[in-house]
Amino acid sequence: MWKSRIKRNKGSILFGLLIVIILFACQITPKKINNYTDVISGILSMASIATSFLFASFSLIPALPDSKLMKSLKELGTDKKLLDRLLITMFGFFVTSILALLALVLFQATDNSMLGKTIISFLGGFLCFSLAEQFKILRILLKALEKM
Numbered sequence: 001m002w003k004s005r006i007k008r009n010k011g012s013i014l015f016g017l018l019i020v021i022i023l024f025a026c027q028i029t030p031k032k033i034n035n036y037t038d039v040i041s042g043i044l045s046m047a048s049i050a051t052s053f054l055f056a057s058f059s060l061i062p063a064l065p066d067s068k069l070m071k072s073l074k075e076l077g078t079d080k081k082l083l084d085r086l087l088i089t090m091f092g093f094f095v096t097s098i099l100a101l102l103a104l105v106l107f108q109a110t111d112n113s114m115l116g117k118t119i120i121s122f123l124g125g126f127l128c129f130s131l132a133e134q135f136k137i138l139r140i141l142l143k144a145l146e147k148m
Helices: 002-008 010-025 036-060 068-076 079-106 114-147
Strands: none
């Protein structure tokens, strides 16, 4: 199960790791981000809203077994893969929310510490991973809608 999950999400995982490495190498700290509080608050809001929408869709999609969307997803063989992607994306956005909350609470806009650099790097990596997974979910849904 985990091997297929990692294999299926290899591109998004590599993209997220690449962003972490780039942000860490560029030494991005709260001090280097203009309007630090606003940027992190925006990331927190977006990740929280995305998590709530994904939770809602995760519970609503299987609840409608006779819908045309579920039938076309089953025809494409992506119904369980879609739910798995929804769970992984929810996890990514949830971790992004936690990291953004930590970044808001622990660091001032003038902070230049190693911990600040690390949390900002991982925040960017998880955000990019989650957005990449979100686009994959949209692509699956668009394919299913074309099939309907």
